[in-house]
Amino acid sequence: GFSLRPPSxxxxxSQPLKEDHNSVKLELGMINSAFHGVSVPHTAAQPLLExxxxxxxxxxxxxxxxxxxxxIIDELTKCYWHAINTLGPLFDPYIEPLVDMLCQCYEKHQxxxxxESCAQGLLNIYSSEKPDLIAVMLQRLSNTTFLLFSRAxxxxxxxxxxxxxxxxxxxxxxxxIVYRRESNCKAVLRAAMTAVTMQEYHTVKEVSxxxxxxxxxxxxxSTVEEAITSQFTFLITELLRGIGxxxxxxxxEFLGDLFNPLxxxxxxxxxxxxxxxxxxxxxxxxxxxxxxxxxxxxxILKSSHQKRRLKVIVKEFSLECRGYxxxxxx
Numbered sequence: 440g441f442s443l444r445p446p447s448x449x450x451x452x453s454q455p456l457k458e459d460h461n462s463v464k465l466e467l468g469m470i471n472s473a474f475h476g477v478s479v480p481h482t483a484a485q486p487l488l489e490x491x492x493x494x495x496x497x498x499x500x501x502x503x504x505x506x507x508x509x510x511i512i513d514e515l516t517k518c519y520w521h522a523i524n525t526l527g528p529l530f531d532p533y534i535e536p537l538v539d540m541l542c543q544c545y546e547k548h549q550x551x552x553x554x555e556s557c558a559q560g561l562l563n564i565y566s567s568e569k570p571d572l573i574a575v576m577l578q579r580l581s582n583t584t585f586l587l588f589s590r591a592x593x594x595x596x597x598x599x600x601x602x603x604x605x606x607x608x609x610x611x612x613x614x615x616i617v618y619r620r621e622s623n624c625k626a627v628l629r630a631a632m633t634a635v636t637m638q639e640y641h642t643v644k645e646v647s648x649x650x651x652x653x654x655x656x657x658x659x660x661s662t663v664e665e666a667i668t669s670q671f672t673f674l675i676t677e678l679l680r681g682i683g684x685x686x687x688x689x690x691x692e693f694l695g696d697l698f699n700p701l702x703x704x705x706x707x708x709x710x711x712x713x714x715x716x717x718x719x720x721x722x723x724x725x726x727x728x729x730x731x732x733x734x735x736x737x738x739i740l741k742s743s744h745q746k747r748r749l750k751v752i753v754k755e756f757s758l759e760c761r762g763y764x765x766x767x768x769x
Contacts, residue, residue: 683723695753
């Protein structure tokens with residue numbers, strides 16, 4: 440029959456010492472391999488369930504004692520996710536305490552790996568089965584992240600990227616969670632508009648992906664509609680500023696993707712806001728002429744259902760804003 444002997448955990452009960460880092464990481468790797476390396480049907484996973492019972496408290500101790508070591512926490516979360524995937528419904532009694540433990544850890548240490556793990560291991564798997572629990576998790580993680588962002592968003596591009604990846608997962612897996620009032624999607628949108636002018640390619644790309652998905656839910660939820668409508672001018676201003684010069688030129692195509700759902704969902708408001716925002720002299724930059732601005736607005740509104748054409752229009756506008764000689768937008 441199938442049997443599994445749990446690893447020893449010699450350093451887990453002691454105070455974290457720098458010289459013990461590799462040993463603890465090795466022990467966690469062994470537990471991780473035990474769950475990840477064994478493929479059994481859930482009905483035959485009793486030995487693995489026994490292993491989980493044995494290591495649950497020691498792993499909890501690691502989460503507390505080694506919470507300042509991101510490498511250890513990353514390795515630890517892998518143990519949980521592989522246990523969830525292998526044990527399936529047998530893991531259910533552990534889900535609520537796990538969510539609470541991870542949220543508490545994140546409240547003290549804002550590691551991107553915790554957000555990534557919550558997206559992949561909890562949100563994707565349990566959002567339909569346990570929407571209330573996942574909604575509370577999302578709210579707790581978001582509130583903590585907003586505090587971090589209010590202090591120094593630009594210093595944490597990895598957290599920004601992981602945060603919007605988490606919210607993108609929520610929109611795709613269970614949008615009803617996002618539609619709730621307590622999800623505070625207004626604050627998420629405000630954070631996104633600040634983040635689009637960050638200088639890290641992968642961060643701006645992920646923020647843009649979330650924005651495109653979020654705006655696509657405009658007709659499905661009054662909460663989403665209200666968030667977008669109440670901040671529409673800010674949304675368009677920051678989008679144009681990013682396309683102009685504030686965002687890296689390599690990310691302009693991702694920012695430009697946002698015009699597609701905006702054109703489809705709220706064309707009148709988009710046209711009106713583009714005209715009002717671009718009426719400001721030297722905005723987004725001094726290089727762009729009044730004529731080019733008018734052509735840009737006309738072209739955007741005329742090409743609402745041509746995704747590729749919109750990309751070209753936005754790219755040409757961005758080049759001209761950045762001082763490159765360019766043919767007029769047709």
